[in-house]
Amino acid sequence: xxxxxxxxxxxxxxxxxxxxxxxxxxxxxxxxxxxxxxxxxxxxxxxxxxxxxxxxxxxxxxxxxxxxxxxxxxxxxxxxxxxxxxxxxxxxxxxxxxxxxxxxxxxxxxxxxxxxxxxxxxxxxxxxxxxxxxxxxxxxxxxxxxxxxxxxxxxxxxxxxxxxxxxxxxxxxxxxxxxxxxxxxxxxxxxxxxxxxxxxxxxxxxxxxxxxxxxxxxxxxxxxxxxxxxxxx
Numbered sequence: 001x002x003x004x005x006x007x008x009x010x011x012x013x014x015x016x017x018x019x020x021x022x023x024x025x026x027x028x029x030x031x032x033x034x035x036x037x038x039x040x041x042x043x044x045x046x047x048x049x050x051x052x053x054x055x056x057x058x059x060x061x062x063x064x065x066x067x068x069x070x071x072x073x074x075x076x077x078x079x080x081x082x083x084x085x086x087x088x089x090x091x092x093x094x095x096x097x098x099x100x101x102x103x104x105x106x107x108x109x110x111x112x113x114x115x116x117x118x119x120x121x122x123x124x125x126x127x128x129x130x131x132x133x134x135x136x137x138x139x140x141x142x143x144x145x146x147x148x149x150x151x152x153x154x155x156x157x158x159x160x161x162x163x164x165x166x167x168x169x170x171x172x173x174x175x176x177x178x179x180x181x182x183x184x185x186x187x188x189x190x191x192x193x194x195x196x197x198x199x200x201x202x203x204x205x206x207x208x209x210x211x212x213x214x215x216x217x218x219x220x221x222x223x224x225x226x227x228x229x230x231x232x233x
Contacts (some may be wrong), residue, residue, distance in 0.1 A: 005190040008092065008116055010109070011101035012160065013124040014153035015068070016134035018171030022124050023048035023101040025182055029191040032095040049102050056084050057104040060111075068104050069141070071152060077111040085111055097191070106156045120189055121166035125154055125228045128221045130172070133214035143213040151221050154228060161231055168231050184233065 009031060013019040027033050027048070036048045058068070060081050066072035077085070092098040105112065112119065132146035141149075161168060167185035169178070183193045217225075 005120055006096050007118055007120060008089075009097070009099040009120045009122060009189060010105060010112065011099060011122055011124070012106055012109075012157060012166070013101075013103060014106070014126075014131060014150060014157070015103045016131045016138070017103070017126040018124040018169065019101045019103060020048045021171070022122060022169060022182070023099060026099045026122075026186070026191075029186050029193055030097065031191065032092070032098040033100070034092060034095075034098065050088070050100055052088055053100055054102050054104070056081065056088065057102055057108045060108050061104060066107075069149060071104075071107040075107050075110065077108075082111050082115075085115060089115055103153065106153055106160070109160070121160070121164050122169070122185055122189065123157060123161065123166055124169045124171055125157060125225075126171040127210070128154075128217040128225055129210040129215045132217070133210050136214065146214070147217045147221050150217070151224060154224055158224065158228060158231070167233060168228060170229060170232050181232070 009026060011019050011023050011026070013022070023033065023036075033048060034050055035052075036050050060075060060077060061067055061071060063078065063081070064072040064075045066075075128147055128150040131150050132141070132143050135141040135146045135149070136143065160166075167188060169181055169185060171178070173181065186193050
């Protein structure tokens with residue numbers, strides 16, 4: 001029998017794409033999350049993010065001339081920023097299975113990989129129309145800009161998938177298929193899914209009706225979505 005993986009899990013995916021759900025399900029399966037948000041205006045069950053990690057990522061993106069909604073093409077971490085990262089990682093000491101998520105990680109992952117070369121990954125994506133509509137409802141982002149942002153995040157996601165070979169979960173699947181796929185992915189991470197009903201998932205919190213102009217992304221955006229769908233196990 002293959003050894004059961006241990007160590008940290010990084011959840012990758014764009015904003016409004018199911019990262020909170022994946023991370024909450026990981027906690028259902030016994031993974032330690034630490035001090036994370038359990039409730040906020042845009043996620044009734046919380047976004048499951050460690051605020052100190054988000055603050056550090058924001059600082060790194062800003063130092064490289066970008067932000068979460070305008071990510072830089074390349075990111076370099078300063079020695080001080082890397083020291084802050086090591087302190088954050090040390091806060092999870094004593095927990096053999098822990099996880100974190102922040103969509104910004106798609107652009108800040110280099111230092112994490114340096115500090116945690118044996119880290120495991122799990123990723124999620126969602127139809128660009130649903131993401132764009134959600135971003136508009138949350139902060140008024142225009143459809144064209146939201147679709148372009150989806151393309152940047154998910155291009156990076158596909159690049160990492162090709163490099164690291166992690167499981168991809170599609171947040172557009174119906175509830176039964178989604179939870180079945182999550183269960184298979186968790187078992188490949190060495191998690192005992194039999195101990196949980198994966199109760200964090202709540203179909204009522206997932207809006208799927210997408211209206212114009214969000215429902216009609218550019219062709220290159222839809223093509224990338226189909227490439228991601230083809231990577232789902």
